[in-house]
Amino acid sequence: MKKIPESTVGRLSVYLRLLRDLSDRGVTTLSSEELAERSGTTAAQVRKDLSFFGTFGKRGLGYSVDELVRALRGIMGLEKTWRVALVGAGKIGTALLGYQDLRRQGFVIEAVFDRDPAKIGRRWNGLSIQPESQLEDALAGGIDIVIVAVPAEAAQGIVDRVVKSGVRAVLNFAPTRLTVPAGVTLKTVNMAAELEGLSYALVNEVWRGNDAEDARET
Amino acid sequence: MKKIPESTVGRLSVYLRLLRDLSDRGVTTLSSEELAERSGTTAAQVRKDLSFFGTFGKRGLGYSVDELVRALRGIMGLEKTWRVALVGAGKIGTALLGYQDLRRQGFVIEAVFDRDPAKIGRRWNGLSIQPESQLEDALAGGIDIVIVAVPAEAAQGIVDRVVKSGVRAVLNFAPTRLTVPAGVTLKTVNMAAELEGLSYALVNEVWRGNDAEDARET
Numbered sequence: 001m002k003k004i005p006e007s008t009v010g011r012l013s014v015y016l017r018l019l020r021d022l023s024d025r026g027v028t029t030l031s032s033e034e035l036a037e038r039s040g041t042t043a044a045q046v047r048k049d050l051s052f053f054g055t056f057g058k059r060g061l062g063y064s065v066d067e068l069v070r071a072l073r074g075i076m077g078l079e080k081t082w083r084v085a086l087v088g089a090g091k092i093g094t095a096l097l098g099y100q101d102l103r104r105q106g107f108v109i110e111a112v113f114d115r116d117p118a119k120i121g122r123r124w125n126g127l128s129i130q131p132e133s134q135l136e137d138a139l140a141g142g143i144d145i146v147i148v149a150v151p152a153e154a155a156q157g158i159v160d161r162v163v164k165s166g167v168r169a170v171l172n173f174a175p176t177r178l179t180v181p182a183g184v185t186l187k188t189v190n191m192a193a194e195l196e197g198l199s200y201a202l203v204n205e206v207w208r209g210n211d212a213e214d215a216r217e218t
Numbered sequence: 219m220k221k222i223p224e225s226t227v228g229r230l231s232v233y234l235r236l237l238r239d240l241s242d243r244g245v246t247t248l249s250s251e252e253l254a255e256r257s258g259t260t261a262a263q264v265r266k267d268l269s270f271f272g273t274f275g276k277r278g279l280g281y282s283v284d285e286l287v288r289a290l291r292g293i294m295g296l297e298k299t300w301r302v303a304l305v306g307a308g309k310i311g312t313a314l315l316g317y318q319d320l321r322r323q324g325f326v327i328e329a330v331f332d333r334d335p336a337k338i339g340r341r342w343n344g345l346s347i348q349p350e351s352q353l354e355d356a357l358a359g360g361i362d363i364v365i366v367a368v369p370a371e372a373a374q375g376i377v378d379r380v381v382k383s384g385v386r387a388v389l390n391f392a393p394t395r396l397t398v399p400a401g402v403t404l405k406t407v408n409m410a411a412e413l414e415g416l417s418y419a420l421v422n423e424v425w426r427g428n429d430a431e432d433a434r435e436t
Contacts, residue, residue, distance in 0.1 A: 077421030095313035185419040203295030
């Protein structure tokens with residue numbers, strides 16, 4: 001398979017969410033123009049994004065919503081259940097645990113860790129918070145994705161241990177830049193950096209709107 | 219001023235956070251190599267990023283940590299206080315309200331809105347949750363940045379009202395793609411899309427590690 005631009009993968013997520021909503025509302029077909037308009041992109045971009053993965057839709061008839069949902073779920077690896085561990089049971093971690101969409105999309109948090117002795121053993125959503133020292137043991141049980149929600153200064157150390165345990169996908173919420181070796185995918189959700197980007201735009205009067213660069217973030 | 223790449227602005231946030239930590243620990247100078255290593259980038263990239271904004275550091279002596287912190291705070295617009303409103307007092311909104319770093323960095327949440335009658339009037343962090351219907355009145359009071367943390371299907375409607383009220387910077391947490399007119403900057407924090415990106419990488423064995431594209435997200 002050709003190397004797919006990361007911006008395409010990001011848009012596939014957006015298309016999938018829209019299509020699922022439409023399916024729930026009983027919509028059965030839609031054109032690339034309609035999908036583009038709802039996604040804030042162009043019909044040409046929609047067609048190009050999908051063309052990486054095969055032929056979808058019929059000229060003049062558009063896409064079958066349910067068929068496209070199934071295809072996108074397959075492409076994105078969302079047909080299986082991903083086993084997730086969360087390191088850091090602070091405010092962000094707690095918000096994540098309560099985020100019902102995660103489970104619906106196949107991301108099941110199976111273990112939660114913290115280093116604060118006062119939190120160890122507390123129960124949340126049917127899980128018991130485990131000491132961070134047991135991370136390696138728990139990850140050996142077959143965790144696919146680790147979410148890191150610890151303070152910035154602790155994050156690289158946690159990621160190093162996670163990677164050593166064989167986990168190949170990490171979602172980082174710590175407001176810092178982390179490094180992982182080849183063979184591991186790291187994504188960072190950095191709210192502080194996004195806010196600072198807004199501050200920068202306001203003082204420098206840089207108005208990016210929804211330009212190509214921003215599209216990657218959505 | 220030249221158009222600054224958004225990836226540069228993202229790295230400035232990372233540099234600033236690192237430099238502040240170093241300053242807190244009493245470190246007074248550091249080289250571009252040291253800053254690069256801690257930021258997961260190259261010394262050449264550090265020098266290039268900073269060169270957009272002037273001349274920093276002395277050859278052979280490196281950067282003065284405090285001077286660079288001051289300069290970066292000025293460049294990023296972090297010397298002033300930004301007045302922020304939050305729309306959506308759900309789980310994500312609540313986590314944001316409790317995120318102390320925001321205030322320390324000059325982002326002060328001054329108003330919170332929700333459409334759920336059961337939440338209106340409840341107090342949180344010294345604020346009283348206001349009905350969403352009063353959004354326009356409150357924004358007219360001089361809000362700089364609006365954080366949107368409402369369900370996906372409600373987000374575009376809120377953003378349209380926010381933009382009409384004259385706000386030019388929006389941070390969106392709804393898992394959907396929003397559009398704003400020219401003159402407004404929109405940033406999206408989409409945790410679900412990041413997780414789906416990890417799922418995609420796992421099933422397609424695409425290992426991006428910390429490549430150039432990922433650097434934008436950190």
